[in-house]
Amino acid sequence: MQLQQRINAFVHLGKYLGEMAQAEEGPLFELLDSARIHNGWFSMENLRFALRSWSDELTEPNISAWLEAYNISEETPKTIAIIMAGNVPLVGFHDFLSVLLSGHKALVKLSSNDKILMPKIYQELLKLEPGFSGFVQFTEEKLESFDAVIATGSNNSARYFEYYFGKYPHIIRKNRNSVALLTGNESEEELRGLADDIFRYFGMGCRNVSKLFVPKGYNFDAFFKAMYTWKDVINETKYMNNYDYNKAVYLMSNIELLDNEFMLLKEDKGFSSPISVVFYEYYDGNSSLEALLSNNESNIQCIVANDIQIGTVNYGETQTPALSDYADGVDTVRFLSEL
Numbered sequence: 182m183q184l185q186q187r188i189n190a191f192v193h194l195g196k197y198l199g200e201m202a203q204a205e206e207g208p209l210f211e212l213l214d215s216a217r218i219h220n221g222w223f224s225m226e227n228l229r230f231a232l233r234s235w236s237d238e239l240t241e242p243n244i245s246a247w248l249e250a251y252n253i254s255e256e257t258p259k260t261i262a263i264i265m266a267g268n269v270p271l272v273g274f275h276d277f278l279s280v281l282l283s284g285h286k287a288l289v290k291l292s293s294n295d296k297i298l299m300p301k302i303y304q305e306l307l308k309l310e311p312g313f314s315g316f317v318q319f320t321e322e323k324l325e326s327f328d329a330v331i332a333t334g335s336n337n338s339a340r341y342f343e344y345y346f347g348k349y350p351h352i353i354r355k356n357r358n359s360v361a362l363l364t365g366n367e368s369e370e371e372l373r374g375l376a377d378d379i380f381r382y383f384g385m386g387c388r389n390v391s392k393l394f395v396p397k398g399y400n401f402d403a404f405f406k407a408m409y410t411w412k413d414v415i416n417e418t419k420y421m422n423n424y425d426y427n428k429a430v431y432l433m434s435n436i437e438l439l440d441n442e443f444m445l446l447k448e449d450k451g452f453s454s455p456i457s458v459v460f461y462e463y464y465d466g467n468s469s470l471e472a473l474l475s476n477n478e479s480n481i482q483c484i485v486a487n488d489i490q491i492g493t494v495n496y497g498e499t500q501t502p503a504l505s506d507y508a509d510g511v512d513t514v515r516f517l518s519e520l
Contacts, residue, residue: 182312184253187282188244190310195239197305202232216270216297221419223270223295227382231270234501247504248282251518258285258316259520262324264332264342265299267292269382273299275504276331276513277317283517287317288327329520331513352516354509358391358452359483359499362470365399367496371487372407374497378485379444380411381500383420384456387482387508388499391454393446393461394470405441415443424457452480482509 204210217223261280265273272295280287291299303317324330329350332342339355346353361375378390395401415421428445431438439446449460464470474484486493507513 182284182310183255184248184282184284186310186312187284188241188248190306190313191239191244191278191282192241193309194302194306195236197309198232198239198302199236202229202236212298212301216295219297220267220294222383222385224383224417228270230381230500235271235274237501238504243504244282248514251283251514253283253514253518255284259328260286260288260326261517262288262290262327262330262332262346264290264324264330264334265292265295266333267294267296269386270295271298272386273333274302275508276333278504279513279517280331281313281316283514285517285520286315288324289317289319290321290324291319329517331516333508350516350520352509352511352513354511355479356453357387357480357482357509358454359388359485359494360392360394360452360474360481361390361496362484362486362493363393363395363399363404364487365396367403367487369403369407371496372404373410374495375404375485376408376411377497378499379408379459380414383414383417384454384459386500388502390483390485390499391459392452393459394464394473395461397463397465399463401439401446405439408441408444412443420457423455427455427458452477 201209201213204213213225213228216228217225263273263276263280265276273289273291277287277289277299289299300319303313303319306313327349330342330346331352332339332346333354334342336355339353342351342353359378361378367375375390378388380389382389384391415424424443424445428438428440431445431447436447443457445458446461447454447458448462450462451460454460464473474481483499484493485496485499487496
């Protein structure tokens with residue numbers, strides 16, 4: 182099977198994902214509903230958003246432009262073990278896509294939190310391109326007979342991955358979070374975009390903003406006003422329970438909070454905030470901020486900013502990465518093409 186055949190199959194798969202995102206009844210809607218029931222954090226809105234995002238990316242121009250920088254071999258494929266996370270819907274799809282487009286086979290261990298959609302998506306891919314038959318195996322057993330590993334998990338699971346898979350060529354991803362740099366000059370539209378970066382997927386993704394850097398004396402009024410576009414998030418029971426719990430814990434510890442009744446802001450030097458909480462930290466000058474970000478590069482997935490140019494992402498765009506926006510900055514396709 183040639184590269185163009187594989188590209189064509191994923192272009193058609195993108196259209197299928199778009200149809201699934203729009204489904205209001207029938208088998209595709211039932212599939213979405215099964216994923217929602219299986220994982221209470223996978224709201225229908227977030228499932229549809231993830232599917233639409235992938236549908237928008239999987240076009241022939243996008244895929245061809247992405248892959249033209251690589252020398253993809255058509256020789257005997259290798260088997261790549263993919264250990265997927267389950268914090269947001271289809272979070273492992275980019276690895277799946279990269280492995281198959283690179284001409285390799287995928288041995289996939291799904292997260293128990295996100296095991297409904299991927300097998301069905303592969304079944305559809307087989308209908309579109311039977312040449313992918315035998316190229317994907319899903320397993321719940323111990324991983325065996327593979328040539329390389331791509332594993333995503335927590336910092337704790339990453340230590341386990343390093344121990345067991347360190348002798349193989351590997352990409353092992355750990356916890357990361359995203360940050361936003363504010364100056365006080367942001368427009369209302371930009372701050373509303375930031376609200377999307379914070380609340381999409383209930384803040385559970387590595388590309389969600391969990392930490393704000395603000396100048397000394399920053400006035401949060403405009404920020405909180407923009408956050409109200411997501412006020413209905415408190416109606417989600419699991420989110421509300423986290424908000425109530427975290428608020429109670431902080432108040433019992435006499436910790437000062439900024440609170441708008443559906444999110445909490447806490448001054449904290451950490452990067453990984455609990456669900457419903459965003460940390461903030463004051464900065465004094467761009468040079469000190471650049472040094473702080475550089476020293477914490479391994480903790481940061483995305484930097485959202487406008488006026489400060491430090492390789493940043495625009496407001497509202499953290500959850501719509503391009504195909505070439507690799508997790509942890511590690512080029513997955515180059516890794517696969519050099520095996």
